[in-house]
Amino acid sequence: MSYQRSSLTTLCHRRMATRTRPRDNKRPLTADNMRWENWVAIQSDYWFIYSVWLFECLTQIFFDIRPRMNIEDIDVPLPEQGSLWGAVNRSDWESFLEKQSGGQASGDSLKKILYDADVMQQVMLETDGLLRILIMVTLFVEESTELHRTKSRLAERILNPSVLARTRNPTQQFLERGIPLRLQNLIKDMDADFNLLQPKLSVSPFGGDLSGMEACLYHEIQIIRHVRLQGLYALTGWQASKADVNIAERDFTLWLNGDKPTVRKCLWHAATIFSTLYSRRHMTLWEPLCFLNGALFIWAYLMYADGKEIQAASAENALESQKALRLDRLKHEDERDTWVEHGFNGNIHVTGIGNLLTRV
Incomplete structure (x- = not known):
């Protein structure tokens, strides 16, 4: 599986290199300045990039294997969903495009959504399906990565005398009081974000659609957030x-x-x-x-x-x-x-x- 993951992430980085554009470049998405065929090609790349990222996140959730990619590297817009992506020909696509409010695509990347608290809260309350799943698994990976980094720094400071000597108060008690408190604050912040993603009790993993997958993954993540x-x-x-x-x-x-x-x-x-x-x-x-x-x-x-x-x-x-x-x-x-x-x-x-x- 390691070889396949390496190949997928390599392809993903190549696609991102050709598709990355300035974050705030929200040009009008109209039939006059973008052919349907070109739009499909671009959106297919976006779907591929975020599908690979989802796969990488799932490897950490189910196998405790860290992703080969970082969310900081994925600065491409999220793929379109719904009627636009489901259009089977140019005329249908143009019809759906005209009905799209404002005639513009949001252009937000998953990176921007996660790093902007206001945007993230609005998106999580209004969206469903794949985007909610992407946000949820990414939150877990980001939390796990940060906890790993913080615990590694704690272990290094306690075990490395040269590092201890450079601290203002080089005592183990100081380190045990300081860094674990930051860990607790981080978990509290993540708890608030995950609460926004909590599925309703009426939604169970029995469902065969994305809401069922979302509920199933939510329950799984909430366990392994606390028990490795x-x-x-x-x-x-x-x-x-x-x-x-x-x-x-x-x-x-x-x-x-x-x-x-x-x-x-x-x-x-x-x-x-x-x-x-x-x-x-x-x-x-x-x-x-x-x-x-x-x-x-x-x-x-x-x-x-x-x-x-x-x-x-x-x-x-x-x-x-x-x-x-x-x-x-x-x-x-x-x-x-x-x-x-x-x-x-x-x-x-x-x-x-x-x-x-x-x-x-």
């Missing part, structure tokens, strides 16, 4: 040494003992993925890997949690008393939010698994 994919695999002992397993067990246990609402929300994400995919006879593309990771998270939770993560601190704030909470069948956002914030005193049920009974 390689850590989940190491817990099973797959391609992991005894030392790797011990480290994974330590890290996962510490995480379980940390922020309880985060643990409960990840459990909800995993339950949603598992219950909506386990009965599928035919899965497509990303679904088997989403199902695997959702099942792995539930298994890890049952193995290493003590049950306190899901219990309500007080009956006053918990969900209304009932024999069992069907975690994967929460119908309203307030039910989900109450579960995340306060937990539930009783049996937690997931379709296809039954009641979640943690190991004593």
Whole structure:
């Protein structure tokens, strides 16, 4: 797969070299100054570039392999969607073009959308389909890259005496107080962005369209943002040494003992993925890997949690008393939010698994 990825990214860089134009160059897109055939060729290049970027992001999401490209390099407009791209001949294209508001293409690249908070918020509230998926997977890759860089700087400062000597306050305590705080602030900022992309509860991964893919990837990403994919695999002992397993067990246990609402929300994400995919006879593309990771998270939770993560601190704030909470069948956002914030005193049920009974 490495050779194929290298070939695709090389082709992608060549296409970008020929298609990159000034960011604010929003020339009128009319039939008079652009032939339909030329427009199709240009848009095909844009589709190719962003398809390769999507593929690179998915390799990190599902295999923890860092992309061979950077979002900073992709400064070409996003491809057209909808009627314009779906036109099958010149006359249809010209007809759709005349109906397009303002007669102009926005010309925004994914890079500009991500780096401009106002543009990003507006786009995420108004768009759907492929663009939302591109934004979501790019946010995850950017967050992962920044966290990796920050943790690397932390490790370097702690382990390298020459670097420590150049700091104003060269103590390990200072470093542990400073950089982790920036990590926390980064995650909080990303949380706000991801909340804008949160699919409605009525949308499930059962769907066969892009909204289904978006929901499935959203639940997957929300799990591996907090629990590293390689850590989940190491817990099973797959391609992991005894030392790797011990480290994974330590890290996962510490995480379980940390922020309880985060643990409960990840459990909800995993339950949603598992219950909506386990009965599928035919899965497509990303679904088997989403199902695997959702099942792995539930298994890890049952193995290493003590049950306190899901219990309500007080009956006053918990969900209304009932024999069992069907975690994967929460119908309203307030039910989900109450579960995340306060937990539930009783049996937690997931379709296809039954009641979640943690190991004593």
